[in-house]
Every structure is written in structure tokens, then in C-alpha cells.
Amino acid sequence: MAKVIDFQTDPARYRHWRVEHDGPVAHVYMDVDEKGGLFEGYELKLNSYDLGVDIELADIIQRMRFEHPEVGCVVLRSGKDNVFCAGANIRMLAGAEHAHKVNFCKFTNETRNTFETAGEDSGQSWIAAVKGSCAGGGYELALACDHIMLTDDGASNVALPEVPLLAVLPGTGGLTRITDKRKLRRDRADVFCSLEEGVKGRRALDWNLVDEVVPNARFDEVVDERAREIAARNNPPEGAQGISLTPLRRQFAEDGSISYSLVDVALDRGAGVATITLSGPDMDAPASVAALREQGAENWMLRLARELDDAILHLRFNELEIGVLVFRTAGDPSAVQAQEAALLALEGDWLAREILLYWKRLLKRIDMTSRSLVALIEPGSCFAGTLAEILFAVDRSYMAEGEFEGDNRPNATITLTDVNFGRYPMGNGLTRLQTRFLGTPEAVDAARARLNEALEAGDADDLGLVTYAFDDIDWEDEIRVFLEERASFSPDALTGMEANLRFAGPETMETRIFGRLTAWQNWIFQRPNAVGENGALRRYGTGRRGEYDRRRV
């Protein structure tokens, strides 16, 4: 699987989905092209999916928000008869390398979370209109919707048959959403997850596996009715015109480095380090809704988010040996503040709000990236507000102290703004500063007292905002030693360590999906009972069951 995976797509290129618009209601049809697998060696039968299918879904969700603000309800349905969705493609999973499986699950989980929060965040609620078999990852798609409707045709069902059929978990949030969101009684959850054939009709409703069971003859009608009701309740901006998410400007160099308009990714594959440099504003902040609309996808904060998001996904999937991501910025901190302030001032406008929401999602994507993350705060950098938030997402930060010889750029500073105190919560529900200062909550107040000040290294260090501050005598050596040290550690141990240290404090359904559920699934994804020659994944479809080592661990 050495093919480069591209996360950019657009409706003209979709192979697996169809979107129809009907004013405030959008209908998203999953209609997977069997021959359209991202890799060789499997067919996407029964509306099963692989990463390629999910990349298109992620694109649909994103465009729904930016290109179709008039939509208040999205109905997710199948384009096929008799099957809603059979879940992740088993042959793809059986053939994929461990790292791909894990990355695939993480991306699909992030995508589910994105449309799950669309209702609350953006007033775009998702309905799953289930006809036919809705199994495994298919039911997990439905579980992430706000409302699940099941037709009562005597055959259509919902199921999580992973444990009995495949010896793996319903790992795209399934196990967590049935306990934490649908709140199934745990013994019923145990029964449900043991039933290959799933549950249909009345019992699905009684067990709270779905929200409505609808007579088959009236299904389409009731779904439309419900969609219109929900859309009306969400009250989307009438007559709003979306912007166009134009293609990214992106160039790959031969060594794998990437240049976007605002993001530069320099790769050192030998050292296992990618240096990601974000450029400050190259344009004026929008002074009005009209100006923001005029900027559209060119708006600095939106463009930067899209480019950084793409870069991170690219590194996750295509550069497995890059163990450390180094974040740098270059630009004028006050210009960053101005861009952010402009959006906050225009927040009544859906587009301004969507851009800020996108940063919330993107920062969570950074939190969830299983590479060592480090920020360098150098002379001439612009870690202000939204960009300063990156400092609290990384594992460590190094700040340059004072003037650097021969460097006439302004001294390194950090500027906190309002957004660092609530606008971008982590998955655990706390701000990154609250999580950072879990043991000393007064430190959050002390930081807040210095709002909008350009803090130099001494102050930043005193406030606990950086890990280390070094002057120009020590700077290069310290960072070199750190990068070498990190490269000498086991990547697996670092992944496990970072997954534990980054999410202190409370847990939420979201952190439980990425923490508890994912960790167990990753464990199972290595067990011979699942992935071995005679394991269930390999044997699926051969008519032979997996042969299991019966020892419990």
C-alpha cells in the first residue's frame, strides 16, 4: 500500500456518494462503487467502505457546511436496495497493514464525530434513514446521526456483528455510542453485540437502538416529514449563499516536502522529522460580511486551516516514518490577532462561525495525531490566539529567549487572546489551558490576566506556557538533542505515552472512543485470533470460521 493517499476531492470526482438538495434538506445517498476501492484486492460489495469512501464522506460534510449553509437537515440513506451499509470492507481490513488499519479507524472516527456535532455546532442535523441491512460500520454511521429511523419491513435491521463474525470490535465508536449515547442496558448491549443477525422492528426501538420505527409503506414520507421538521427547528439562514471550497494550492517536492500557499512542510526522512511552518496573514482581515464573502475560501484563517488539515492527514497516512512534527510560525502576531478579531466581530454570520468551528475540529485532529508534537517559538514567529492554541496541543514547546545574534526579526512572543479560554475545547470538554493546568487552576487566571499582551520568553516561562526557554547560545543544541532523543525511542511506546499524557482529567464519549475503545481495537488488530492466517478476518467469506487460541488474556 505504498500509493499516496490524497484527501482532496470534490463532487465531480465522487464515485461512492450522491448528494441531492431540496432547499433546507439535503439527501446524501451512499452508493458505493464496488470497483472503486482505493487499493487492489477487494471489491466494495454491499455498500461496504474503505478509506476512499470515507474521504468522500468527509468532503461532503465539509462542503455541506461551507457551500450549503441553507441546509438544516441532512438525510443519510442508501442508494442500494436491501442494504443500508455493511460496514468497513473486510477484505480490505484483512489485507491492510496494522498502521493503515489504525489510521483508517482514526480518520473514520473523526469523520463520524464531525457530522455528529454538525447539529449542535452548525445547525445541520443528520438523520439516518435505514432501509435494508445496517451492520457494523453501517450501524456506526447511523449511531453518529442525531436521529435514527428504521423501516419496519420485517427484514431491515441494525447490527453490530463484529465480535461473532470477525473477532474484532465495533471500533468506529460503536461500543461506546451504544453505552454512552444510546445508553443500552449493559446486558442488552452484550446480547446485541453477540447477535449476527441484529435486531429489527419494535425491539430495536424498545432497546433504544433506533429513535423511530416506521411502517414500510410510509417510510419515505415520514422521513421527509421528519427532515423538514428538524430543518425548520434548526432555522438555517434563509437564502444564504455558500462559498466555494476551491482546490488547494499544493506542490510536492521530490523529497516529499510540500508547499501550500500558507503552509510549508519540510521533511527530513532520515531524522524522522517534519517541520511545518505556518505563515501569518498575507491579506487584510475582512471588515464586513461582504468582505468575508468576497474572500471566500481565500480568507487567511480558512485557507490556513484547510492547508494544515490536509498536511496533517497526508503525514499521518503517507509518511509513517516521520515520528516528530515540529510546528513553527512566521509572521506578524498582531496581524494574526486582527484576522481572528475580524471573524469574532462577524460571528453572527454563519461563515465567520464556520471558520472558527473548523479550527476547533482541526485542533482536535492535532491532539489526536499520534506523532510527537513540538512547537518552536522563534524570533519573527506569530503564535497569537488561534496559533498560540497549537502550543497547548503539542507535547513540548521551546521558546527562544531574547535577541538572537545576527537575527533582526522581532523577539519571540506568545499572545493569548479570548479564543484560548473557551473557544476551542478539547475532546475532554476542557480548554487546552485548563487541561495543562489541571493541578493549578489559578494558573489559567494568571494567564488570562495577560490577555492580548505579547509575552516574551521570561514571562511565558513564568506563566507556565512553554516547556523551555533557551537563549541563542543553547537553542540549536537543545533542540537537536531533543529531536535525536525522540528518534531513539520506540514509536509504539511514544504513541501509548502520548495517548495517556495528552488527555488528563475528565473523559467524554469522544475521548473514550479514541482512548479506551481504540486502544482495545488496536490490541485486537494485532491478535492472531483476528489477523493471523487462521484468524477470523482472514477467513471471512471462506465459509470457515476463525480458529481461535482459547486462552484468555
Add this chain to the structure above:
Amino acid sequence: MAKVIDFQTDPARYRHWRVEHDGPVAHVYMDVDEKGGLFEGYELKLNSYDLGVDIELADIIQRMRFEHPEVGCVVLRSGKDNVFCAGANIRMLAGAEHAHKVNFCKFTNETRNTFETAGEDSGQSWIAAVKGSCAGGGYELALACDHIMLTDDGASNVALPEVPLLAVLPGTGGLTRITDKRKLRRDRADVFCSLEEGVKGRRALDWNLVDEVVPNARFDEVVDERAREIAARNNPPEGAQGISLTPLRRQFAEDGSISYSLVDVALDRGAGVATITLSGPDMDAPASVAALREQGAENWMLRLARELDDAILHLRFNELEIGVLVFRTAGDPSAVQAQEAALLALEGDWLAREILLYWKRLLKRIDMTSRSLVALIEPGSCFAGTLAEILFAVDRSYMAEGEFEGDNRPNATITLTDVNFGRYPMGNGLTRLQTRFLGTPEAVDAARARLNEALEAGDADDLGLVTYAFDDIDWEDEIRVFLEERASFSPDALTGMEANLRFAGPETMETRIFGRLTAWQNWIFQRPNAVGENGALRRYGTGRRGEYDRRRV
């Protein structure tokens, strides 16, 4: 490692620990016998430990509570010069099978939790008095104490060097306790976990890694002073005489089945099923403190807890192919209620309280047991109060409905008592009934309204207290089909599924240790970078570092 592991020991047999009593203060010296490893192939150098060392520690904690109620503070110290404790023995870990490693970590975690809660539950606070190197599992021992004192001798330190040295995690709660209990800033936690040499002196205090740094010359004196202060604050019952935890009456049959005085474990290794039958009271309930003291370790509730605890540990470690534990009871439910009521009436007494606290720990041990758990509620059974709580710890329960032909025992009933509503919280801080009815909290109230009633199957089913109720026509078939089905599933998938379904709702430090941290550690315990031929665990001590596959997952 086919040797049978025995969890029963007593002070006369300790090889690794020494306990000295000084009135309200006890001094526990860790002084590991290098040659005393539980298995062949490694020496327990530098106060490193294996399961055998931990079994003795668990015994010490248990006896401290029951045999030494006069103790209000326990000081944990090293019996060796220059080293406090080097953590789990690496050669043991490198040579152990995956299942043993995982079980070993679970048991050590449970033991840490037990002395961590001893202060709050029983007024026996633990102090770690650290002199010498305190690394890895050694520091994790200290982290579970209520108070950590470090001598300032220029050399003594605390460290979590697992990631750099061994390519595994500090998995005995280390990563979770530094973020959730000590609340280290996450970037400092990242630094700390990367430092082979750890942190000493003032910095250890500044980072909240320890509670006190004491000049070396005054160390013993200050430790004694602090221990006496803490003991006085806990105000242990003056002049209290402990009871003696006499040896269990236990017999193994040739097929591996076990008989205790009140617990019978019947093994069907072919089917992978152990049937655990608990007998109701065989003696009167104690009517006074004097009577309870007279009963001592013979008290029905204490004896049953000790026997069941031993049986579960035995099955976990020695019967890996037993995938299902079936819980049964036989006896008079009102006699069970009477025993429980007697202890509650005597709760002002330390022993009555300790017995109930032991059940709290034991029920958590059941929750954490990674086998499928099922309860059969049959005619003549006595699932009342404390024993009924087992029904809410299991994955599923089957209840016999009405009279069974040819069976003249009383109909099956369930009796809820006060203890089911708060006395035995799970690790997540909720009662098992609250967890069960997370989605329908009113169901807890409905159950409470039927307190002390012997509920037959119809009522129990209506109240949601059982998974299934079957009459005598279906009973045997249904249970047979379930057991066969369970045996056909992958043990690993079941372990992962149960670990997710059992702990719905809120997370606590305790659930995070067993959920997030343990799941990641189990994953790492299978990765070639840790356990492969050239992995760090295997190469430890050879002077060569692990050779790592650098791909991130």
C-alpha cells in the same frame, strides 16, 4: 510457566518483605530476595519484583487491615541500600507470555489501588519513604501512596524510565497517576517520562512528583514524625485487637475443580466453563461485636469473600482457557440478609466495616475479570443484597421462572437491600444499578421501591434486573446454547467488548488506569519493538538498545 500460582501466603512464608510494628505506625520494608523469583530464569536484583513479590504485598495490606486495626499509618521503605525499588523485573517480563504479563499488571494494579484507598476507607494511610533509586514500578508504588517523602542526598531520585529504556509504558498506573493524581503539567510529564535518570531533590518537589524533600541527615527522623502525625490524624481504634486471617480450607480435585468451605468451583475445561457456586450462611449472624470477634475469620461474609477472591485469582492466572465464569448461589436468601444486616448494625466496629469494604474490593475484582461473566438464578438460590450485587457485575443473567418440575426447592428470587444502592460503588464511582440504568435513572428508583422483597422472575424481569427469564421448558437449552455460542467467539474480541460495555458513563482515575492505560500497554506488549527478538525488553541488560521499526501507527 505452567506452575500453579498460589495467592495464599502468610508472614511466616514471606521472602521479600519485612513488617515491623510500632503501635499506630507500621514499617513495611521491601527487601526482595534475588533468588526468590516465582519462576526460573531471572534474579530479582535491585529490589525488582515479580508476581510472587506482589502476592506478599497484597497479603500484607490485607492483614494490616484485619490483623492490625491499631495501625493508622504504614511507612513503605526499602530494606536495601541505594535502591528503593527498580520496578517490575525486566527479564521476567521479557520471558513471560503475553497472558501472564497482562494478568500480572492487572493484579499489581489492583494491589496498588488497595493500599491507595486504605487511608480513606480504613484510616490506614501509606507513606512512601524514598531513599535511593525509585524507578518505574518502584515509583508507581510510591505514586499509590498518600504521601511521598524523598531524601535529598544528591542521588536519590524518582523516575519513570520505561519509554526510553524498555519501549513500554509505566503501566501500573504511572502515566495516569502523574496526570490525574499528581496533576503534572503535560509537557513536564512528557519530559519526566523521557528522562532515564529521573528527577531528584528540589525539582521533584517543584514538579509535584513528591510531597516532601527532606535533608538526608534528618530523613528517618522526619519520616517518623510524619508517620506519627498521620497516624494520629487517622485516629485508629485504641487498643483494638485484630483477628487472625487463618488459612483457607481449600481442596483441589484432579480435574482442577476446587472446594472451599463455602465456594465450589466446578471446571469443564473442554467447554471452557467454570461454575462457581456460593453457599448461603452455615452459621448464625453475629449479634454483637463480641460475637463477631469470636467468629473472626470464620464469619460467613468474610470467609465467603476470602474464598471467592482466591478462586477468581486462581482462575485468572491458572486456568487461561476457561472463558466463562458462571455464578450460582444456594441457600436461604433471608439468612444472607440477616448476615449482612448484622454487619451493618455493627458498622461502628472496625471489623464489621472492614468486611463490607472487602466486598467492595472483591466486587471490583469481579468487574475487572476478563472472562465472560454470567449468573444463573435458580430455584433454591440466595441472590440477596451483597450476593445480588454479583448479578449487576456480570455480563448477563438468566433467571428461572416459576416452579421447575421435580424440584421442590423454593422458586428463584432476587432480593435487593440497601447495599445495592451505594455501599459497593464501581470503579466509575456509580453503583452497578446506576451504571446498568444509565439511560433510565428512574429504573433505579423503581427497584429501590421494592427493597427487601423476594422478587420472582416476572417482577425481576419487569424491573430490568435480569437479562432473561425462562421457565423449566426452555431453561437448560437456552443456557446450553448461550455457553456454546460464547465458546465459539474469539476470546480477545470478548475481552475488548466486555472492557468497553462494563464501564459505561463517567471515568475516574481508576477506570482510566484499567481502561485507557492498560489497553495501550497491552497493545505495546504485543509490538515487536518491545517484545520482539530485537525489541527493547529482550535486549535490556545486553548493552544493546532495542532496534525499532520506525513506522508510527
